[in-house]
Every structure is written in structure tokens, then in C-alpha cells.
Amino acid sequence: MxxxxxxxxxxxxxxxxxxxxxxxxxxxxxxxxxxxxxxLSTHYLQQPAVALLRDWGLLDAVLGTRCPPIAHLRYRAADVAIDGPMWTFDGIGYALGPRxxxxxxxxxxxxxxxxxxxxxxxxxxxxxxxxxxxxxxxxxxxxxxxxxxxxxxxxxxxxxxxxxxxxxxxxxxxxDPPRTCVYYSYWPGVSDRFEIHEAPGSWIGVVPSNDGLTLVAAYFPQSAYPQVRLDAGAAYLAAVRDTAPDVHARMRAVDRAERIYGTGAQLxxxxxxxxxxxxxxxxxxxxxxxxxxxxxxxxxxxxxxxxxxxxxxxxxxxxxxxxxxxxxxxxxxxxxxxxxxxxxxxxARLAHSPRRLASLRAAAGDPVQAAGFFRSLCGHPFQERMTPP
Ligand SMILES: Cc1cc2nc3c(=O)[nH]c(=O)nc-3n(C[C@H](O)[C@H](O)[C@H](O)COP(=O)(O)OP(=O)(O)OC[C@H]3O[C@@H](n4cnc5c(N)ncnc54)[C@H](O)[C@@H]3O)c2cc1C
Structure with a gap:
């Protein structure tokens, strides 16, 4: 037994x-x-997950799949632009996106x-x-x-x-009721960094992954799901075009490598x-x-x-x-x-409250506030242990 x-x-x-x-x-x-x-899942691993893979003796095997370390972030929302190196958790200064x-x-x-x-x-x-x-x-x-x-x-x-x-x-x-639905696919060489692009009612995530492919995900409000799923391909591309035009331009230069995956079951x-x-x-x-x-x-x-x-x-x-x-x-x-x-x-409300935009603007303009932003990216339980790159 x-x-x-x-x-x-x-x-x-x-x-x-x-x-x-x-x-x-x-x-x-x-x-x-x-x-x-x-x-059915995107696969962005935050630094605290990468640190556990290391502690378990599995990090070399994951890196051995030629999964690129993601050491930089690009964040865009309205007029806010934040770029920079990832913060470090327990000696790990990069995220991963293994398939x-x-x-x-x-x-x-x-x-x-x-x-x-x-x-x-x-x-x-x-x-x-x-x-x-x-x-x-x-x-x-x-x-x-x-x-x-x-x-x-x-x-x-x-x-x-x-x-x-x-x-x-x-x-x-x-x-709590589902707030979003999401569609994603893979595109060759679209980005070498983790990107988030936000607009009211839209959230685009970009994650470099194996085989030189970049995962691009588009989040919509759950209320839009019945409409979006009728033509998910068109809705996905339109969302990237409107929310992250520079990502869209990079996608237009290449062919999509896989079909579009998606779900509304965001329980x-x-x-x-x-x-x-x-x-x-x-x-x-x-x-x-x-x-x-x-x-x-x-x-x-x-x-x-x-x-x-x-x-x-x-x-x-x-x-x-x-x-x-x-x-x-x-x-x-x-x-x-x-x-x-x-x-x-x-x-996941996908809202841009004036308060949130104000704090993002402050983070973009001031290194101390920016530190708080980068610290918070890995989630509440870990932020006290995040250190600058
Ligand atoms: C669209 C989407 C995007 C996501 N993106 C991310 C992301 O970028 N980063 C991130 O960290 N997380 C992400 N997640 C969440 C992440 O995928 C899950 O939290 C994670 O997979 C949970 O792992 P799990 O082992 O609990 O469940 P699962 O990965 O679902 O594994 C459950 C396993 O149980 C097996 N199983 C089920 N029922 C039975 C049964 N009756 N008998 C035997 N076996 C059974 C299944 O075959 C499966 O292998 C995303 C999720 C979704 C849906």
C-alpha cells in the first residue's frame, strides 16, 4: 500500500x-x-517559481529545453511606460516561459x-x-x-x-464571478522580454518561450465572451492592434505558428x-x-x-x-x-481607475515608486523578499 x-x-x-x-x-x-x-494555459513562471525549480534541482533541465530567461519587463498603460530589468528573488533575477x-x-x-x-x-x-x-x-x-x-x-x-x-x-x-476571458497563440521572435499592455477593457501579455516562439495573450471582459468567441481570431488580433500596436506590428511581420487557444472558464x-x-x-x-x-x-x-x-x-x-x-x-x-x-x-476588472493610473504614472517617473511597482510584480507573498537587480 x-x-x-x-x-x-x-x-x-x-x-x-x-x-x-x-x-x-x-x-x-x-x-x-x-x-x-x-x-490549456499560458506559462509565465515568476521568479519565486524559478527559485523553487532551482531548489528542487530542476532548473538546469528546464533551461536545457532552450527556454530563454526573461530578464526584462516592458509595461504600457495609457501614457505610462515602464521598462527595466526584473527584480531578483532569492538570487533569481529572471522569469521563464517554458511550454x-x-x-x-x-x-x-x-x-x-x-x-x-x-x-x-x-x-x-x-x-x-x-x-x-x-x-x-x-x-x-x-x-x-x-x-x-x-x-x-x-x-x-x-x-x-x-x-x-x-x-x-x-x-x-x-x-467570485469570472471577470475575464482569454485567447492566446504563438508567434516567432516577437519579443525577448515580458510585456504587459493595458487599456480599459483589455490586457495584452507577451512571454518569450521555447523554439524562438513568443506567446501573445489577449484578455477581454467576461461580459464580452459570447461575442468574442464567435470570431476569436479577429477579436484577438483587434485587441492586440488597439492595445499594443507595436506588438501587433511585430506580429504582422511573421506568420502565426500555432492555432489560437482560449477559454472563458476563468473561475x-x-x-x-x-x-x-x-x-x-x-x-x-x-x-x-x-x-x-x-x-x-x-x-x-x-x-x-x-x-x-x-x-x-x-x-x-x-x-x-x-x-x-x-x-x-x-x-x-x-x-x-x-x-x-x-x-x-x-x-481582472480591466479598469483604469484614476487612482491606479496616478500610481502607475508615479512609478514611471520616480525610481522609488518604480521599485514598488517591480517589487509587486511577483505577488504579495514574495514582495518583501524581492531585491533590486
Ligand atoms: C488560459 C490560462 C492561462 C494561464 N496562464 C498562466 C501563467 O501564465 N502562469 C501561471 O503560473 N499560471 C497560469 N495559469 C494557471 C495554471 O495553468 C494552473 O494554475 C496550473 O496548471 C495548475 O496546476 P494543477 O496541477 O493544479 O492543475 P492542472 O495543470 O490542470 O493538472 C491537473 C492534472 O490532473 C489530471 N486529472 C484531472 N482529472 C483527473 C482524474 N479524474 N483522474 C486522473 N487525473 C486527472 C489532468 O489530466 C491534469 O494532468 C493559466 C491558466 C489558464 C486557464
């Missing part, structure tokens, strides 16, 4: 499995998908190297519950066979539509993160608008937090000790995510 079954091998599940295995636990990781697989089919495969490989038993092509259909405790999962293989796995801890890392959350009845503690919620025999990490427990590009960074930090909360040598069959560990995770998770959630909801 494994000590833990982790459901979902994405940015939350694979590092959780890896860290628990490194701490000495027997871990089985299951995913309904076969890897490598891509997923998910590369990053997620590397994370799964690292979990397997740590001793995790990885089972691809296995869908969790239900949980095994005895009394009030989750004691395992029921699985269905791609070709139809069923199986079950018992373990004292089931980790739901199965994304925002989590089966583990649904079957445990994890309460939704906070929820905002916190679920109860844990209960007897189960815990949720990543999007399964908390999701927010992708505009601030924080989900992967959050997933990594939740994986680290859960592994730290459990520690090594814990008897996971001891319900009291397990409950205490999951409480530590719960408190830490809410501390980590609460402020940034509110900040994201505010930005």
Missing part, C-alpha cells in the same frame, strides 16, 4: 509526489492523460526519479470512503479496466474541476483544502483569473508547503498526526494566497 496517492500529475501533483517521495514516503501518482501532453508539454514532463520525470510509482492513462472515478475517512481511489484505465488504490492520504491535484473535491464534498468557502474560488484522509493542492483547491499568471507559482508553493507540513517520518496512518499536518497546510495555504486573490480580482 502506498502512503499517498496523488491524483493529477500537473504542476501541483508531480512536485507534491516528488517532494513526498524525497521525504521517504511511498507515493503513487496517477493521471488520466499520457505524457507529454499540453494543457507546458516540456515543463510537466520534466516534473513527472523528476517524480519518477525520486521513486514515485507513476501511472498514466488512469482516471480516478471515485474515492473509497470508510466512516468519515477517505482511504483510497477507484480508477478506470483507458481501455476500460477498473482498479483501486488504498492509501492513508489522497492528494487531489486534479485541476479546477477536481473529482477529489467533488467526491469529498469540499465546501466552496469563497467564490475564482477557494475550496476547503483538507479533511480526513484527503487534501487538495493547486487548482483543485483554489483557482483565480489567469491574468496575473500566478497559478503555476502557486501550485509549486503549495506542493512545497504540503511537503513541509507533513515533514518526514510521519505515520500517515495516525489520524491525529495527519490532521495536525493538514491543518498546518491549510493555514499556510490561506496565508500564501488570500491577498493575491484580491489583487488579481481587482486587476
Amino acid at each position: 502506498p502512503d499517498a496517492v496523488v491524483v493529477g500529475a500537473g504542476c501541483a501533483g508531480a512536485p507534491t509526489a516528488m517532494l513526498l517521495a524525497r521525504a521517504g514516503y511511498r507515493v503513487t501518482l496517477v493521471d488520466r492523460a499520457r505524457f507529454p501532453r499540453d494543457t 507546458r508539454y516540456l515543463l510537466d514532463q520534466l516534473l513527472v520525470d523528476a517524480a519518477v526519479a525520486a521513486g514515485v510509482d507513476f501511472r498514466a492513462g488512469q482516471r480516478v472515478t471515485d474515492l473509497i470512503v470508510e466512516g468519515d475517512r477517505v482511504v483510497g481511489v477507484r480508477l478506470r484505465a483507458e481501455r476500460g479496466g477498473t482498479d483501486q488504490l488504498r492509501a492513508p492520504l489522497v492528494v487531489g491535484a486534479d485541476g479546477m474541476r477536481s473529482v477529489v473535491a467533488a467526491r469529498t464534498g469540499a465546501a466552496v468557502r469563497v467564490t 475564482n474560488f477557494f475550496r476547503q483544502p483538507a479533511g480526513p484522509g484527503w487534501v487538495l493542492v493547486g487548482d483543485a483547491g483554489h483557482h483565480k483569473d489567469s491574468l496575473t499568471a500566478r497559478g503555476i507559482t502557486d501550485a509549486f508553493h503549495q506542493a512545497a508547503l504540503l511537503a513541509d507540513s507533513i515533514g518526514s517520518g510521519l505515520d500517515l496512518h495516525d489520524p491525529d498526526r495527519l490532521r495536525a499536518a493538514l491543518r498546518r497546510f491549510e493555514r499556510g495555504r490561506d496565508d500564501l494566497l488570500a491577498d493575491e486573490y484580491q489583487h488579481t480580482l481587482k486587476l
Whole structure:
């Protein structure tokens, strides 16, 4: 019997499995998908996520995919122009934009190297519950066979539509309506820096990625989604043209490398993160608008937090000790995510309040204010530890 079954091998599940295995636990990781697989997501990794990849010994492998370090920022909103080198977090002065089919495969490989038993092509259909405790999962293989796995801890890392959350009845503690929808694609050589271009009702994000391709994403208000999706290609190009004309000019000089991807499912919620025999990490427990590009960074930090909360040598069959560990995770998770959630909801209104514009203008004109701007880019939990380049 494994000590833990982790459901979902994405940015939350694979590092959780890896860290628990490194701490000495027997871990089985299951995913309904076969890897490598891509997923509907842009993939900007903030410096605190890059620092964790380094700490986990995986940064060289990610850089080895020829994913360029992103060391500069360009920010435009109305008459505001801010340019400069990225600030540093824990010795890391750059962000990264690795494609998910590369990053997620590397994370799964690292979990397997740590001793995790990885089972691809296995869908969790239900949980095994005895009394009030989750004691395992029921699985269905791609070709139809069923199986079950018992373990004292089931980790739901199965994304925002989590089966583990649904079957445990994890309460939704906070929820807010979707604010945006987003479309994105890839263009050769459009930028070598992280760019944000804002206008009322529009937000353009630009991220250099693998193979010389640049990801260009366009955010629209959720209210525009029914209209935008009717002709997403035209709406996407028009948004870039109107909000970031210089990016649009660079795109016009090249051919689009991939189709246009998009979603309106920009859900905002916190679920109860844990209960007897189960815990949720990543999007399964908390999701927010992708505009601030924080989900992967959050997933990594939740994986680290859960592994730290459990520690090594814990008897996971001891319900009291397990409950205490999951409480530590719960408190830490809410501390980590609460402020940034509110900040994201505010930005995802896509509004230019006079107050916000005034503070952006101040940041553009004064090095001290600019420092505050750069510091805040990596999110609330990390800003105190950001240092100038
Ligand atoms: C459009 C968009 C843009 C984004 N841009 C960024 C960005 O730039 N930067 C950033 O940091 N974040 C971004 N995010 C957020 C980020 O993608 C997520 O927060 C992150 O993928 C969460 O990882 P996860 O492991 O929790 O979930 P997922 O990556 O969704 O992984 C869940 C895994 O569970 C598996 N699974 C699901 N159900 C089952 C089941 N029943 N049985 C077995 N396996 C199952 C799936 O196959 C999948 O592999 C974006 C999201 C979107 C939608």
C-alpha cells in the first residue's frame, strides 16, 4: 500500500509526489492523460517559481529545453511606460516561459526519479470512503479496466474541476464571478522580454518561450465572451492592434505558428483544502483569473508547503498526526494566497481607475515608486523578499 496517492500529475501533483517521495514516503501518482501532453494555459513562471525549480534541482533541465530567461519587463498603460530589468528573488533575477508539454514532463520525470510509482492513462472515478475517512481511489484505465488504490492520504491535484473535491464534498468557502476571458497563440521572435499592455477593457501579455516562439495573450471582459468567441481570431488580433500596436506590428511581420487557444472558464474560488484522509493542492483547491499568471507559482508553493507540513517520518496512518499536518497546510495555504486573490480580482476588472493610473504614472517617473511597482510584480507573498537587480 502506498502512503499517498496523488491524483493529477500537473504542476501541483508531480512536485507534491516528488517532494513526498524525497521525504521517504511511498507515493503513487496517477493521471488520466499520457505524457507529454499540453494543457490549456499560458506559462509565465515568476521568479519565486524559478527559485523553487532551482531548489528542487530542476532548473538546469528546464533551461536545457532552450527556454530563454526573461530578464526584462516592458509595461504600457495609457501614457505610462515602464521598462527595466526584473527584480531578483532569492538570487533569481529572471522569469521563464517554458511550454507546458516540456515543463510537466520534466516534473513527472523528476517524480519518477525520486521513486514515485507513476501511472498514466488512469482516471480516478471515485474515492473509497470508510466512516468519515477517505482511504483510497477507484480508477478506470483507458481501455476500460477498473482498479483501486488504498492509501492513508489522497492528494487531489486534479485541476479546477477536481473529482477529489467533488467526491469529498469540499465546501466552496469563497467564490467570485469570472471577470475575464482569454485567447492566446504563438508567434516567432516577437519579443525577448515580458510585456504587459493595458487599456480599459483589455490586457495584452507577451512571454518569450521555447523554439524562438513568443506567446501573445489577449484578455477581454467576461461580459464580452459570447461575442468574442464567435470570431476569436479577429477579436484577438483587434485587441492586440488597439492595445499594443507595436506588438501587433511585430506580429504582422511573421506568420502565426500555432492555432489560437482560449477559454472563458476563468473561475475564482477557494475550496476547503483538507479533511480526513484527503487534501487538495493547486487548482483543485483554489483557482483565480489567469491574468496575473500566478497559478503555476502557486501550485509549486503549495506542493512545497504540503511537503513541509507533513515533514518526514510521519505515520500517515495516525489520524491525529495527519490532521495536525493538514491543518498546518491549510493555514499556510490561506496565508500564501488570500491577498493575491484580491489583487488579481481587482486587476481582472480591466479598469483604469484614476487612482491606479496616478500610481502607475508615479512609478514611471520616480525610481522609488518604480521599485514598488517591480517589487509587486511577483505577488504579495514574495514582495518583501524581492531585491533590486
Ligand atoms: C488560459 C490560462 C492561462 C494561464 N496562464 C498562466 C501563467 O501564465 N502562469 C501561471 O503560473 N499560471 C497560469 N495559469 C494557471 C495554471 O495553468 C494552473 O494554475 C496550473 O496548471 C495548475 O496546476 P494543477 O496541477 O493544479 O492543475 P492542472 O495543470 O490542470 O493538472 C491537473 C492534472 O490532473 C489530471 N486529472 C484531472 N482529472 C483527473 C482524474 N479524474 N483522474 C486522473 N487525473 C486527472 C489532468 O489530466 C491534469 O494532468 C493559466 C491558466 C489558464 C486557464
